[in-house]
Amino acid sequence: MILAPMDPKEIFIWSAILGVSLTTFLTRGSFILLGARVRLPEVIDRALRFAPACALAAIMVPDLVLVHGTLKVAGNPRLLAAVVAAVCFLVSRSMILTIVCGMAAFTAIRLWL
Amino acid sequence: MTASSERTAASREGVRDFLAVAVGVAAWGLVTGVAMAQSTLEIGHAVAFALLAFAGSAQLAALPLMTSAAPVWLIVLTALVVNLRFVIYSAGLAKPLSGLTLRRRAWLSFLVGDLPFALYMRKATADPNWSKSDSYLAGMGTANWLVWQSSSITGILLGARIPREWGLELAGTLALLALVIPMVIRRVAAAVGVCAASLVAIAANRIPLHLGVLIAIITGVTAAMLTESLERRFQRLRPNAESAT
Numbered sequence: 001m002i003l004a005p006m007d008p009k010e011i012f013i014w015s016a017i018l019g020v021s022l023t024t025f026l027t028r029g030s031f032i033l034l035g036a037r038v039r040l041p042e043v044i045d046r047a048l049r050f051a052p053a054c055a056l057a058a059i060m061v062p063d064l065v066l067v068h069g070t071l072k073v074a075g076n077p078r079l080l081a082a083v084v085a086a087v088c089f090l091v092s093r094s095m096i097l098t099i100v101c102g103m104a105a106f107t108a109i110r111l112w113l
Numbered sequence: 114m115t116a117s118s119e120r121t122a123a124s125r126e127g128v129r130d131f132l133a134v135a136v137g138v139a140a141w142g143l144v145t146g147v148a149m150a151q152s153t154l155e156i157g158h159a160v161a162f163a164l165l166a167f168a169g170s171a172q173l174a175a176l177p178l179m180t181s182a183a184p185v186w187l188i189v190l191t192a193l194v195v196n197l198r199f200v201i202y203s204a205g206l207a208k209p210l211s212g213l214t215l216r217r218r219a220w221l222s223f224l225v226g227d228l229p230f231a232l233y234m235r236k237a238t239a240d241p242n243w244s245k246s247d248s249y250l251a252g253m254g255t256a257n258w259l260v261w262q263s264s265s266i267t268g269i270l271l272g273a274r275i276p277r278e279w280g281l282e283l284a285g286t287l288a289l290l291a292l293v294i295p296m297v298i299r300r301v302a303a304a305v306g307v308c309a310a311s312l313v314a315i316a317a318n319r320i321p322l323h324l325g326v327l328i329a330i331i332t333g334v335t336a337a338m339l340t341e342s343l344e345r346r347f348q349r350l351r352p353n354a355e356s357a358t
Contacts, residue, residue, distance in 0.1 A: 027197060053333075069318060103283065
């Protein structure tokens with residue numbers, strides 16, 4: 001990669017990049033790499049069916065309702081846009097249309113309200 | 114069909130199913146790239162970070178800590194906590210992928226992010242007779258990688274030229290929204306879990322190291338499982354009630 005002696009800042013950045021990359025690979029690979037030798041208890045198996053929806057909601061919802069770490073429901077353009085997008089999804093079942101409608105609503109609110 | 118043409122067909126199907134959500138992934142990659150470029154990272158570092166980590170949420174969580182020169186162990190631990198949901202995904206994939214070579218499993222491990230996992234699981238749940246093809250996952254994962262990396266690198270190169278007030282990162286969140294809604298429609302337990310996870314994630318957002326996200330996921334899954342147990346008990350009390358699907 002880089003053969004010249006690295007300054008401490010380079011070492012810091014590369015360790016962080018490689019460390020984050022490694023945790024990503026090891027978490028994604030954990031059970032896949034261990035293979036069928038490790039069996040899941042029934043309770044974990046049940047939990048699995050609910051985990052993705054809960055994880056995605058836990059990442060997504062704070063992003064919509066928090067403004068700089070504070071709850072803001074009334075007059076929150078991102079939340080309003082998400083409501084428009086959700087209605088659009090329920091009607092159309094199309095992800096592309098949902099994103100386009102939501103972003104159009106957000107842009108309209110941002111520019112004219 | 115021969116085994117190899119079946120694999121090609123499954124792989125193509127994976128790519129096709131991915132294309133329905135590709136716009137969301139492209140927006141999310143673009144946003145991650147722009148955020149990388151707008152930080153103190155040099156372009157080379159940002160591109161290497163995208164190519165090696167291939168994890169938008171972990172990268173975005175690590176970024177402010179890297180900018181403020183936090184200790185490396187803290188940066189890595191933060192990314193690990195954000196990534197813990199992948200362990201849950203990995204457990205779900207262990208059985209269907211267990212017959213493959215280690216090399217193939219390592220490659221698929223590298224490729225599986227939120228979207229391929231969610232789409233794969235949705236397909237497996239919708240059709241119990243589906244063969245759970247690893248080619249489907251590989252095709253989808255490769256398409257996901259290509260779209261995410263190209264949009265991410267485009268974002269890095271565009272850098273500060275996209276004004277932040279355009280709110281482009283919202284597109285990524287809306288893509289997640291369109292992914293969550295079908296998981297909760299007509300499923301009371303899942304809906305309860307998602308509500309609980311959302312409320313806890315909001316309440317716990319000031320807990321450091323993104324631990325609030327992990328606490329929210331655990332709470333949500335527990336709430337969903339309790340609701341499911343109650344539903345089952347309720348059905349046993351009313352044997353003539355319409356059975357849940």
